[in-house]
Amino acid sequence: MNIGIRFSRIVAFALMVGWMVTACSPESDIDLDPDGTVALDNGAAAASMATSACEQLLDFQLAGVTVNEAVALEVSERQAGPTAGPVPQTVRPEVMHCKVTGVIDSTINFELLMPDDWNGKFLMGGGGGFVGSVENQAQEGLSGGSTPLERGYATAGTDTGHTGDGIDASWALNDPTAQENFAHLAVHRTAEVSKSIIASFYAAGIDYSYFLGCSRGGGQAMISAQRYPEDFDGIIAGAPALDWPGITSGFIRNQQSVFPNPNNLSSPVITMENRNLVAETLRNTCDAIDGVADGFISDPRTCPFDPAELPRCKGEPGPGCVTESQLEAIQTIYSGPIVNGEQVHPGFPFGGESDAAGWDLWITQADPPNLPVGTPNLHYAFGTEFFKYFIHSDPDWTYAGYTFPNWREQTESVAALLNATDSNLASLRDRGGKVILWHGWSDAALTALGSIKYFESVEQQDLSAHEYFRLFLMPGVGHCAGGPGPDRVDWITAIEQWVEDDVAPERQIASKVDEQGTIIMERPLCPYPESAIYDGSGDPNVATSFSCAAPTN
Numbered sequence: 399m400n401i402g403i404r405f406s407r408i409v410a411f412a413l414m415v416g417w418m419v420t421a422c423s424p425e426s427d428i429d430l431d432p433d434g435t436v437a438l439d440n441g442a443a444a445a446s447m448a449t450s451a452c453e454q455l456l457d458f459q460l461a462g463v464t465v466n467e468a469v470a471l472e473v474s475e476r477q478a479g480p481t482a483g484p485v486p487q488t489v490r491p492e493v494m495h496c497k498v499t500g501v502i503d504s505t506i507n508f509e510l511l512m513p514d515d516w517n518g519k520f521l522m523g524g525g526g527g528f529v530g531s532v533e534n535q536a537q538e539g540l541s542g543g544s545t546p547l548e549r550g551y552a553t554a555g556t557d558t559g560h561t562g563d564g565i566d567a568s569w570a571l572n573d574p575t576a577q578e579n580f581a582h583l584a585v586h587r588t589a590e591v592s593k594s595i596i597a598s599f600y601a602a603g604i605d606y607s608y609f610l611g612c613s614r615g616g617g618q619a620m621i622s623a624q625r626y627p628e629d630f631d632g633i634i635a636g637a638p639a640l641d642w643p644g645i646t647s648g649f650i651r652n653q654q655s656v657f658p659n660p661n662n663l664s665s666p667v668i669t670m671e672n673r674n675l676v677a678e679t680l681r682n683t684c685d686a687i688d689g690v691a692d693g694f695i696s697d698p699r700t701c702p703f704d705p706a707e708l709p710r711c712k713g714e715p716g717p718g719c720v721t722e723s724q725l726e727a728i729q730t731i732y733s734g735p736i737v738n739g740e741q742v743h744p745g746f747p748f749g750g751e752s753d754a755a756g757w758d759l760w761i762t763q764a765d766p767p768n769l770p771v772g773t774p775n776l777h778y779a780f781g782t783e784f785f786k787y788f789i790h791s792d793p794d795w796t797y798a799g800y801t802f803p804n805w806r807e808q809t810e811s812v813a814a815l816l817n818a819t820d821s822n823l824a825s826l827r828d829r830g831g832k833v834i835l836w837h838g839w840s841d842a843a844l845t846a847l848g849s850i851k852y853f854e855s856v857e858q859q860d861l862s863a864h865e866y867f868r869l870f871l872m873p874g875v876g877h878c879a880g881g882p883g884p885d886r887v888d889w890i891t892a893i894e895q896w897v898e899d900d901v902a903p904e905r906q907i908a909s910k911v912d913e914q915g916t917i918i919m920e921r922p923l924c925p926y927p928e929s930a931i932y933d934g935s936g937d938p939n940v941a942t943s944f945s946c947a948a949p950t951n
Contacts, residue, residue, distance in 0.1 A: 463591050830897075
């Protein structure tokens with residue numbers, strides 16, 4: 399793109415605000431070619447014009463919206479993710495852009511970044527946990543390649559209408575407005591407002607709009623597809639939080655098994671030795687089922703391992719055996735929450751037991767370095783906060799002796815507000831929308847079986863779902879990233895090709911890099927229900943050594 403065309407949309411906006419007097423003055427560095435394209439004598443003039451156009455957005459007017467900041471930047475203030483290497487460095491993309499921050503409806507904070515070299519498209523990023531600060535996961539390391547800003551996207555994020563730590567839900571106490579903003583409205587309103595500002599800034603419409611998020615951000619993606627199908631043409635949902643009461647009930651069940659006494663959070667029932675024993679047994683039993691021993695299982699559902707077969711301790715607990723209480727806790731994690739005889743959410747598949755960011759961080763850890771004192775792990779954090787402030791409206795609630803009485807009735811209203819479980823995506827389908835859902839098999843935060851359950855419910859609802867909705871499962875990958883499996887995929891390019899060129903995502907390539915940023919493994923990801931099977935020859939770290947195959951039973 400030459401520099402004249404690059405700024406033609408900005409100049410169109412300049413015409414609207416009366417800059418033509420300056421642009422056409424004898425002293426100006428800006429000339430108009432016969433075809434109306436701006437010819438810039440030098441980069442300084444272009445930068446000056448972009449800066450002025452950006453600053454004009456301080457006067458942007460839209461009902462319910464206050465712009466607090468509009469500043470032209472040469473380097474992004476938002477970290478794109480650490481570099482590979484022994485000493486990771488902060489990466490801040492060097493892209494000329496306009497940063498706009500503001501407030502919507504008095505409570506919803508947002509940030510919008512608009513590059514000078516705009517590609518005509520918009521991509522919104524999601525947030526994690528209970529959010530509480532302006533987040534844009536697409537811009538902060540989940541893009542699977544260049545950031546949206548570097549690709550030319552205008553990109554936005556929101557705090558979902560409240561301020562706080564990502565594991566704190568106290569803001570939700572008896573506040574239906576805050577709960578609704580968090581549930582779905584803040585993302586929708588931020589998308590609406592961002593599109594209006596983009597149109598004003600570039601004096602042009604948006605060609606395509608996308609959303610990318612993982613965890614809570616993945617749930618935001620799916621609830622947008624269900625409630626506001628007109629907001630985005632393409633949606634990328636990673637490891638989504640779909641069923642909040644079901645998910646958090648599983649968290650509470652797990653903590654009741656691992657830390658039976660919530661007043662004693664220093665001695666988990668499941669020890670590090672237990673986790674290592676389970677992981678080793680799984681590797682010996684199931685690692686090579688897909689044809690190659692690589693440290694993870696391609697499809698844990700094919701693994702015949704039964705925790706009841708683990709060696710029992712005859713006396714005191716030890717590193718090579720489990721006690722009855724330890725076995726019960728392990729089985730609880732795999733089986734999932736059962737309330738009053740009803741399976742209310744799937745359990746966790748095999749995988750992630752010995753990963754530092756797997757069971758340790760999420761389920762069994764007693765003294766994590768990055769969590770507040772008294773918060774042993776993230777299942778405890780999210781589970782107790784959700785039950786305190788969304789379900790029971792009681793900051794003093796504890797799971798001690800809790801047996802989930804009247805659970806369905808107690809969670810009905812919050813499920814209707816928060817859940818992204820509606821299997822009817824007809825409205826999104828009918829307007830040509832597309833959805834890519836992906837999930838790591840070794841995710842210890844949100845079970846991949848929950849994503850499978852939802853995907854299959856959509857297929858049952860609509861036999862044509864494969865034409866607009868695809869699921870990819872990532873072997874050996876933890877929550878949103880990490881784990882022994884290859885966790886980097888350029889999902890943005892995949893959704894672009896599907897939406898803009900009608901090229902559906904089939905075999906996607908996932909890569910894993912070492913500390914120096916060198917690719918050390920590549921594997922194909924196959925659209926569910928297919929999975930990658932080793933061909934029997936060739937380098938197992940090369941994707942061409944694997945084929946996608948449908949299940950045999």
